[in-house]
Amino acid sequence: xxxxxxxxxxxxxxxxxxxxxxxxxxxxxxxxxxxxxxxxxxxxxxxxxxxxxxxxxxxxxxxxxxxxxxxxxxxxxxxxxxxxxxxxxxxxxxxxxxxxxxxxxxxxxxxxxxxxxxxxxxxxxxxxxxxxxxxxxxxxxxxxxxxxxxxxxxxxxxxxxxxxxxxxxxxxxxxxxxxxxxxxxxxxxxxxxxxxxxxxxxxxxxxxxxxxxxxxxxxxxxxxxxxxxxxxxxxxxxxxxxxxxxxxxxxxxxxxxxxxxxxxxxxxxxxx
Numbered sequence: 001x002x003x004x005x006x007x008x009x010x011x012x013x014x015x016x017x018x019x020x021x022x023x024x025x026x027x028x029x030x031x032x033x034x035x036x037x038x039x040x041x042x043x044x045x046x047x048x049x050x051x052x053x054x055x056x057x058x059x060x061x062x063x064x065x066x067x068x069x070x071x072x073x074x075x076x077x078x079x080x081x082x083x084x085x086x087x088x089x090x091x092x093x094x095x096x097x098x099x100x101x102x103x104x105x106x107x108x109x110x111x112x113x114x115x116x117x118x119x120x121x122x123x124x125x126x127x128x129x130x131x132x133x134x135x136x137x138x139x140x141x142x143x144x145x146x147x148x149x150x151x152x153x154x155x156x157x158x159x160x161x162x163x164x165x166x167x168x169x170x171x172x173x174x175x176x177x178x179x180x181x182x183x184x185x186x187x188x189x190x191x192x193x194x195x196x197x198x199x200x201x202x203x204x205x206x207x208x209x210x211x212x213x214x215x216x217x218x219x220x221x222x223x224x225x226x227x228x229x230x231x232x233x234x235x236x237x238x239x240x241x242x243x244x245x246x247x248x249x250x251x252x253x254x255x256x257x258x259x260x261x262x263x264x265x266x267x268x269x270x271x272x
Contacts, residue, residue: 010066011084014074032075036155039068051232097121148172159227162217179222186215237272244268 001012017027042065049058073084096103098121148171152164169175176182189212196204220227245264249256 007084010070011074014067014070018074018078027071030071030075032072035068035071035075039065039072040155042068047232051236094125097125157228159213159217159220159231162214163221163227166218166221176218176222179219182215182219182222186212186219189215240272241265241268244271 001009001016003009014027016022017024020028042061045061046058046065049055049061069087070084073082073087077083100121148168149165152161152168154161156164166175176185189208193205193208193212196208217227220230242265245261245268246253248264248267249261
């Protein structure tokens with residue numbers, strides 16, 4: 001089989017990899033659950049390439065992400081649920097429906113109006129889906145609905161899920177309307193972390209640190225900042241500054257006193 005720019009070639013490759021006996025033993029034994037972590041990892045690889053503005057890597061990582069879609073679609077096809085064509089048709093239908101200003105008669109002259117139409121149609125689609133579920137006594141995922149928070153996906157990165165949970169609760173008024181109140185809550189959480197540290201109770205320490213992270217995500221939400229991106233940028237900043245310490249210290253790094261490392265950290269910070 002020769003490489004090609006046609007999607008049908010990739011579909012044939014995946015089908016061959018999953019074919020019993022003649023296919024790849026590793027690919028054959030995979031299922032939705034075992035592949036899911038790779039799918040999430042590839043999403044982050046795409047994000048990393050974008051942040052580095054590396055178009056060559058972005059092209060490769062998008063291919064890896066596309067492979068994840070094809071992999072899931074192939075497994076679904078084998079189980080008789082749907083195939084890749086159904087995935088394409090479903091998203092095509094959704095995009096056409098949500099852009100009446102492009103594909104229909106409802107013209108939207110500004111980005112704000114277009115976004116408004118998108119949100120309105122998305123809400124209509126969700127209402128229709130929920131109604132079908134309600135008639136069957138189920139929530140949006142096919143489970144017995146018990147909470148407003150049930151439709152916030154569990155596998156999301158923790159900070160992203162925290163923001164979505166907070167938004168859901170905020171829709172019924174369980175929310176602060178002033179970021180300074182969130183800051184006050186964070187100070188309260190700091191005090192509770194200190195108390196937990198003094199107690200030496202590891203479970204309590206974990207709980208209180210978790211509360212602080214949740215409150216931090218809440219502050220970011222109120223300031224219209226994505227906490228996941230903020231955390232990623234903080235990681236990048238730490239990496240740059242620590243690498244400066246490594247460069248300046250050389251072989252003496254492992255024996256360098258902390259105060260000297262701190263001085264180099266300040267230099268790196270000032271240089272930035």
